[in-house]
Amino acid sequence: MPVRLDARSPDFETRFAALLNDKRETSVDVSTAVAAILAEVRARGDTAVVEYTNRFDRVNAPNLAALKVTAAEIDAAEAACSPDLLAALDVAAARIADFHARQSPTDLRYTDALGVELGMLWRPVAAAGLYVPGGLASYPSSVLMNALPAKVAGVERIVMVVPAPDGVLNPLVLAAAKRAGVTEIYKIGGAQAVAALAYGTETIAPVDKIVGPGNAYVAAAKRAVFGQVGIDSIAGPSEILVVSDADSPPEWIAADLLSQAEHDSSAQSILITDDAAFADAVAAAVEKLLETLPRREIAAASWQAHGAIILVESFDAALPIIDCIAAEHLELAVTDPHALAAKIRNAGAIFLGRHTPEAMGDYIAGPNHVLPTARSARFSSGLGVLDFMKRTTLVGCSPASLQALGPSVLALAEAEGLQAHALSVSIRLPEASR
Amino acid sequence: MPVRLDARSPDFETRFAALLNDKRETSVDVSTAVAAILAEVRARGDTAVVEYTNRFDRVNAPNLAALKVTAAEIDAAEAACSPDLLAALDVAAARIADFHARQSPTDLRYTDALGVELGMLWRPVAAAGLYVPGGLASYPSSVLMNALPAKVAGVERIVMVVPAPDGVLNPLVLAAAKRAGVTEIYKIGGAQAVAALAYGTETIAPVDKIVGPGNAYVAAAKRAVFGQVGIDSIAGPSEILVVSDADSPPEWIAADLLSQAEHDSSAQSILITDDAAFADAVAAAVEKLLETLPRREIAAASWQAHGAIILVESFDAALPIIDCIAAEHLELAVTDPHALAAKIRNAGAIFLGRHTPEAMGDYIAGPNHVLPTARSARFSSGLGVLDFMKRTTLVGCSPASLQALGPSVLALAEAEGLQAHALSVSIRLPEASR
Known part of the structure; x- marks a missing residue:
């Protein structure tokens, strides 16, 4: 039976705290196994990815190129889906893209009263990786939700990895990938797929950000490559x-x-x-x-x-x-x-x-x-367009605005004991105002 | 001598790759020591924080309340700063606040052609913690840069922690905190301060997000409490x-x-x-x-x-x-x-x-x-107002829009084998359209 709490009862706070602390996640420590896989893929590239894939997914690929999904495979998968389902995917993709387009940020540019030019530019990441689980949890809705924000953000390369255990792939997942603007798909999974996306191999160029759900190995691999690439939150x-x-x-x-x-x-x-x-x-x-x-x-x-x-x-x-x-x-x-x-x-x-x-x-x-x-x-927030973009701030001083603000910078830099910071400003000021 | 590279020379790619891989960080593994401190603070609250602080900062505080900075201390610190420096801090604070105010996001609300109400609300986090290093790296500029975006975001509680080794605190740091809208200050540091912010103690209520630079112990503590609270990136x-x-x-x-x-x-x-x-x-x-x-x-x-x-x-x-x-x-x-x-x-x-x-x-x-x-x-991006806010998305269906979109949801949910998802929609549809 689920617990029943009454907010008016005297033991509510204690029982509510227990509910909040209810530990629902069973954490398996797979970090050692994952570290070994990451190191192998980093050192041996394609060869390691193919070895792990053949072993874990029970397939027999001669090389990584053979695990790349072709346009013909995608078309065949789409043809295997019912028209009703494809229509439903189309409706979903269009609505998700429309909502996310409204999240697109606008750049900021202005010049202040002193003549300092200021701004903030939003740029998409160059390449994003999308992990899609295989088997029962291979959800087409998840492909749309993870890839479309990247597409709307303007990400040029969207690389999907999805394991195909025993060679089997959910055709709806490929149909969803096609609608969501995925540009490359590889039938690989697990920590080896995350490593390939993060470090790159001979066949797969590295990405800048990796998103998407996965099992304990995938989550541990994402944690480990964070810094090398950006990741979404671990769900x-x-x-x-x-x-x-x-x-x-x-x-x-x-x-x-x-x-x-x-x-x-x-x-x-x-x-x-x-x-x-x-x-x-x-x-x-x-x-x-x-x-x-x-x-x-x-x-x-x-x-x-x-x-x-x-x-x-x-x-x-x-x-x-x-x-x-x-x-x-x-x-x-x-x-x-x-x-x-x-x-x-x-x-x-x-x-x-x-x-x-x-x-x-x-x-x-x-x-x-x-x-x-x-x-x-x-x-924190749900996934969105901003997760596939980043800001660059802009500052531009004229000689006059440098002279107006320079003395404040000198005071603060000297108070912080950073004399080269001060020097970089004073060296640019006219002799008289140093 | 720094390296000299020529982009036109045949060995450029190799040498440039070596430059990019230049490992500049010396990583000391302090995670075991940090885990022990976090566990102690979580279990014993104020008492543990005071014990660690007295030991590591060579002070003799009777309790955590004694380590809370009073309004009189802040005023005295301000009075000890030179007027020129305070003026420079004022200029900096005003300019930083002005720029960051332009980053404030706008909510989104609209109703689409089918009558589905959609939106996205931005809300500030309720409480933010700001770590400020002690000693030589105790920079007032860093206080302004970390606290002002939180203030502009509308964060109600901004809690600063800063160690005062041998009881010594940089007065400019307190003057900066006053200008940046910090609402509570404690003279504590290290992993124990991060733990107090994340878990809360009898004296310090927990926060939702922790930002600010620190040494290896602080960085390891932030990594460890991530999930319990949000953190900024580890610099x-x-x-x-x-x-x-x-x-x-x-x-x-x-x-x-x-x-x-x-x-x-x-x-x-x-x-x-x-x-x-x-x-x-x-x-x-x-x-x-x-x-x-x-x-x-x-x-x-x-x-x-x-x-x-x-x-x-x-x-x-x-x-x-x-x-x-x-x-x-x-x-x-x-x-x-x-x-x-x-x-x-x-x-x-x-x-x-x-x-x-x-x-x-x-x-x-x-x-x-x-x-x-x-x-x-x-x-990723520099720190900004969005780091102290989060989005909540909104969806509202009318009976008519539920009926219009429901069949697509039924198709997709059934294809994913999630029958209760389908049921939650079909049970709301008129008998005829199920």
Whole structure:
């Protein structure tokens, strides 16, 4: 049974703290194995990547070029997909691209009153790598969500790696890659694929940034190559917080809680409501829906181990609890979701009103589904166009503005004991003003 | 002697690769010691912080409250600073705040043609921690550069920690903190200060993000608490790339190269020029200026071990070299710096023209001096307002827009084998359209 908390009970703070500290991730230390793979790929390039791929994915590639997906393979994969599914992918890709285009930043240029030219230029990274898991977790939606922001940012090379265990690849993943502007695809995975993207090999030129989800080996490899390249955040198990009043049909809310729980037995689904009878009705609906769910074992394990129902006196009283949970996904299934949303500081994404199940955002609404987990929405954001761009600031002094501001720089540099800093300014000032 | 490379010589690629791989950081593994300190502070709070502080900083504080800097201490520190220096700090603070205010993002709200409400809200983090080193590297400019973006972002609590070895604190650092909107200051440092900010103690409430430079212990502690809180990037040794034609006075350029070299023997200064005689003149000027420089030992060590002069045929031919170096600081001491700047992809900050020594940006121009090092300008940016804010995306469906887009979600969710996702949508659709 999921835990039941009442915000008005005297033991609430203790029990809420225990819920927040609920350790859902089982961390396996694979850093030694990963370090060895990274070192091998760095030293032996293509050869090492092919050796690991043949071994781990049970294939028999003669070289890395043979693992590069051809245009013909992509076309054949697309032809194997149902037209309905391709149409749905098209709708999703267009909506995601449209939303992300509105995130594109604008450059800043101005000259201040002293004549100092100032500015900030946004530029895309030159090349991005996208990791896509193989097997069951090979999701086309994830390809769209990771690659389209890079494309919108103007990244010229978007390199996808996806393992094809026993040579099998999900054709929808290739169809999604085609729609998302991916420019190169290799059938490789694991730490060896991350190493190839970060260090480069004879066949694969290195990238500047690597994004996308993966297993413990992939996560450890991304951590290890960080600095050599940029990485996205390392995602933890997914989570949803549904805030609902008693006017939502309990089955709707139960389905939303289960849509998160079915991802992974480590996932977390939490309901906050102001009505005890509604809480009971949702809990009962969860049990009922679980019976018919194909992934009921996973969903039931998640709901029983990590699920929670929190009863509050009012939704205003729930605000500090909501901000403290800082949920990846926050559904506001209440009569006036806008009023509540305006008061919330921390959430990865907010779903407004009873007709917006999180699944709409997972696939098609437009915003990214790669969102901050494990309370990190307190300080970080979902994936977006800015993750594939970087700023360069500009300063340009005229002789006059250098002379106007120079003396302040001399004072500060000398106070900090940095005489060459001072010298670099004073040497440019006319003799009289030094 | 710094290395001399010629972009036209046949061995250039090999020698340039060696320069890029020049390992300037001496990494000391302090992670075990740091893990112990973090665990102690997490378990014993104030008591542990005070014990470590008394031991490492050679003080004798009875409790953590005694290490909190009072308003009277700040006023006394300010009174101890020269009026000229305070005026210079005021100019710097005003200019930095003005530039950063122009980085503030705007929210996004719109309703698309189907009636889906979409948006993106930017919110400041609730509390930020700022680490300031003690002793010689206790720079007031660094306080302004780290705290002002948080203040401009709207962060309500800005908590500064700065060790006071033997009880000594740089008064200018407190004066800078006052100007930068810091709301709490504690005289603590090292891994224990980072732990106090991340986990909180009885006296110090936890923060959501920690920024600021520090020694190996501080860097390791920041790495370890990442996830619990956000952190800025871990800065490597500083670096400058000066691109100059022969019309710049060689002494000016020599001073600029030394202003970076004086920071640290691991710092790196590189000159790119299209004139061999000018290269010789700058090299000679460096040697001459070194003679009179107070920090000549550090600067000479940096210049000799890591300095480089690269001769190119033209500045257009230098572009791939410049982008590959992806310098933290890039000076364009050429006749038309704008034309060159427009073609550059990777640099933390660009200084335009002969009258803009990097020191102007270090102290007073306005843009941040916390910039990406070690080639990370390929994928990351200097510190700014966005580092203290995060985005929440919004999606709101009406019954009609849910019905319009629902079928595409059903197709994709079922293709991914996520039936509860599909159910959360279909359960909301009218019977006829499921």
